[in-house]
Amino acid sequence: MDSPSSSSVTSDKIITVKPAPSLVDSLRGCGISSVRVDKEELRQNMTMPEYLRFAIRDCIRFKDTIVCKSHCIGGDSVHGDDEKAVAPKTPMVVFINPRSGGRHGPVLKERLQHLMSEEQVFDLLEVKPHEFIRYGLGCLDTLAGLGDTCAKETRERIRIVVAGGDGSVGWVLGCLTELHTQGLEPVPPVAIIPLGTGNDLSRSFGWGGSFPFSWKAAIKRTLYKASIGPICRLDSWKISLSMAEGTTVEPPYSLKQTEEYSLDESLEVEGELPEKVICYEGVFYNYFSIGMDAQVAYGFHHLRNEKPYLAQGPIANKIIYSSYTCTQGWFLSPCSGDPSLRGLKNILRMHVKRFNSSEWEQVPVPTSVRAVVVLNLHSYGSGRNPWGNLKPEYLEKRGFVEAQVDDGLLEIFGLKQGWHASFVMVELISAKHIAQATAIRLEVRGGEWKDAYMQMDGEPWKQPLNKDYSTFVEIKREPFQSYMVNGE
Numbered sequence: 001m002d003s004p005s006s007s008s009v010t011s012d013k014i015i016t017v018k019p020a021p022s023l024v025d026s027l028r029g030c031g032i033s034s035v036r037v038d039k040e041e042l043r044q045n046m047t048m049p050e051y052l053r054f055a056i057r058d059c060i061r062f063k064d065t066i067v068c069k070s071h072c073i074g075g076d077s078v079h080g081d082d083e084k085a086v087a088p089k090t091p092m093v094v095f096i097n098p099r100s101g102g103r104h105g106p107v108l109k110e111r112l113q114h115l116m117s118e119e120q121v122f123d124l125l126e127v128k129p130h131e132f133i134r135y136g137l138g139c140l141d142t143l144a145g146l147g148d149t150c151a152k153e154t155r156e157r158i159r160i161v162v163a164g165g166d167g168s169v170g171w172v173l174g175c176l177t178e179l180h181t182q183g184l185e186p187v188p189p190v191a192i193i194p195l196g197t198g199n200d201l202s203r204s205f206g207w208g209g210s211f212p213f214s215w216k217a218a219i220k221r222t223l224y225k226a227s228i229g230p231i232c233r234l235d236s237w238k239i240s241l242s243m244a245e246g247t248t249v250e251p252p253y254s255l256k257q258t259e260e261y262s263l264d265e266s267l268e269v270e271g272e273l274p275e276k277v278i279c280y281e282g283v284f285y286n287y288f289s290i291g292m293d294a295q296v297a298y299g300f301h302h303l304r305n306e307k308p309y310l311a312q313g314p315i316a317n318k319i320i321y322s323s324y325t326c327t328q329g330w331f332l333s334p335c336s337g338d339p340s341l342r343g344l345k346n347i348l349r350m351h352v353k354r355f356n357s358s359e360w361e362q363v364p365v366p367t368s369v370r371a372v373v374v375l376n377l378h379s380y381g382s383g384r385n386p387w388g389n390l391k392p393e394y395l396e397k398r399g400f401v402e403a404q405v406d407d408g409l410l411e412i413f414g415l416k417q418g419w420h421a422s423f424v425m426v427e428l429i430s431a432k433h434i435a436q437a438t439a440i441r442l443e444v445r446g447g448e449w450k451d452a453y454m455q456m457d458g459e460p461w462k463q464p465l466n467k468d469y470s471t472f473v474e475i476k477r478e479p480f481q482s483y484m485v486n487g488e
Contacts, residue, residue: 037220039115045227046092046116048154049085052140053119059139060131068139069146087153090227093136093188094121095129095172097164100195108163108193111219124168129175141184159485160188161226165196166286170254170457173236173482174283180480189483191226193219198458200286200379204405205232206488209383222487229485233406235376236283236478239456244469245276252459255282263472267360270349270443274469283478284456287380290442290473291344291371293415295453298460343367344414347449347465352437355401355409363435369414371421373431374440374475377405381425387411388430400436408477409436442473 048056055071094112098105113121122132137158143151160176162169169192179187194202199209206229212218242261243249261279345365350372352363365372373380380386387403395401403411413431415421424431444452446465454463454473463471 037224039220042220042224042227043115045089046120046223047088048091048117048120049087049150051085052143052151052154053117055143056132056136056139057119059135060127063131063135065135065138065142068142071143085150087150087157089157091154091158092116092120092161092223092227093132093158094161094163094193095124095127095132095168096121096162096193097124097168097195099125100164100168105163105195108195108219111216112163115219115223124164124171129172130178133175133178137179137184137188156186158188159191159226161191161193161223163193163195165194166198166201166457167196167254167459169201170283170285173234173285174254176482177236177283177478177480187483189231189485191222191229191485191487193222198382200377200381200383203379203383204377205234205484206486208487225487226485229487232484232486234285234482234484235406235408236285236480236482237288237376237410237475238478239282239284239288240474241280241463241471242277242474243463243471244274244466245278247278247464247466247471249461249463251280251461252282252456254284254456254459255280255461264360264441264474267351267441269470270445272469282456284376285482286377286457287373287375288454288456288473288475289371289373290348290444290452290454291369291415292418292453293371293373293421294455294460297455297458298453298462344369344372347444347446347452348372349443349445350412350434351441351443352412352435353439354399355436355438360441363412366414366432366434368416369432369434370417371415372434373413373415375411375413378403384425384427386413386415386424386431387433388427390430398433400433403436406481408438410438410440410475411436412440438477440473440475444471444473 051071055068058067058071059065094116096105096109096112098109109121109123137155140151140155140158144155160172162172169190172190176187176190179185192199192202192205192207194207194209194211196202199207203209207222239255240261241251241255242263258279258281261277261281263273343365345367348365350363350365351360353360373386375387378385378387390400390402401407401409403409412434414434415424415431420429423429444463444465446467449465452463452465452471454461465471
């Protein structure tokens with residue numbers, strides 16, 4: 001395989017995202033700009049003609065694209081001036097997670113509806129992304145097929161904004177891959193209004209780490225940037241998890257059980273293979289990790305579910321998360337415990353495919369490492385860059401290349417104990433560099449450990465380990481890249 005490069009992108013409208021130069025840049029809120037945005041002009045550029053809005057609404061409501069025929073020009077419905085309808089310059093659709101952003105979600109939704117139209121703002125609790133993609137965009141495709149020029153141009157120009165955290169953005173991106181697989185292009189690019197806790201996807205594409213307190217004015221500027229911003233590419237990674245049948249596991253919603261799974265047989269297996277397995281598959285955009293960081297995330301996740309009144313917004317979440325982290329064994333390990341049993345090396349065997357090779361290579365897990373992170377973005381843990389901005393000499397010495405979000409590579413690094421992770425998170429030091437890879441296979445085996453903690457884009461779970469059979473995690477790049485709008 002040739003060295004990955006983003007130079008293969010031929011479109012002048014698609015750019016490569018560079019890492020943020022400093023932690024200060026990652027703290028910028030989106031929408032902070034001196035640009036004055038005219039509200040009426042913005043509304044005119046974003047809002048679809050009424051007949052299209054109603055057609056999309058009805059198709060989603062009845063889950064049938066045929067419904068839109070009653071709204072087409074010359075159909076049974078009377079549209080008046082819509083017979084001369086012109087597609088907006090940049091039609092916009094917004095998905096909002098009302099549970100994100102503390103108590104501001106419902107108010108933000110109302111403001112967005114006022115700036116464009118009620119039919120173009122979707123509550124993620126009421127309209128799922130795949131429903132809009134299947135029936136909303138399907139409606140525009142159907143009308144375009146009937147000769148509706150306005151619908152055709154709207155479909156070609158449409159952009160999507162997600163108001164929520166990284167999980168909400170990933171949900172929408174994952175659903176958009178359906179368009180790739182079915183050849184229903186173009187695929188709309190995605191912009192972000194960051195309402196989550198970490199917002200690492202948002203930071204990586206210039207939308208900031210949090211939405212500003214002066215959010216009413218910021219909404220206009222954000223929508224304006226979403227309408228004019230250049231388009232970037234983002235790699236997406238498929239993860240396959242397999243274990244012996246009978247294993248009781250509660251994976252996150254982003255992992256779905258599948259009937260078919262084929263383990264790469266070119267590698268020897270340290271443990272035994274069971275006769276029957278259960279398999280889960282999903283896609284991540286930011287990171288996958290195993291070890292103590294996932295254990296802390298798992299504990300915090302359950303604490304927040306048990307006591308939802310603690311989750312009053314991003315700042316409160318970060319304070320509680322930091323306090324909870326200090327109570328875990330990552331910082332204070334029992335003196336009676338054998339230090340040699342704490343490292344992931346005791347349960348984990350790792351193989352990778354490097355960017356210049358199609359062969360699997362076993363990579364040793366350092367004895368001191370207690371968490372292994374597989375990273376796709378430049379941002380991790382609310383804006384930190386644990387991989388670091390490495391010098392060319394070091395990259396050449398280690399056989400690495402400069403990390404990009406669209407280079408077909410994952411950066412693999414390790415975190416030792418909590419103190420080491422803390423210094424990494426404040427960017428005083430870099431994490432333990434392990435490898436860069438185009439594909440990864442992890443074999444997790446039982447023994448002294450009864451469970452392993454894993455997480456994928458902030459969604460943690462506890463993975464039971466079997467003494468007789470190994471659990472396998474395989475990661476490889478999806479053939480289609482996602483499209484993001486750059487907010488810088």
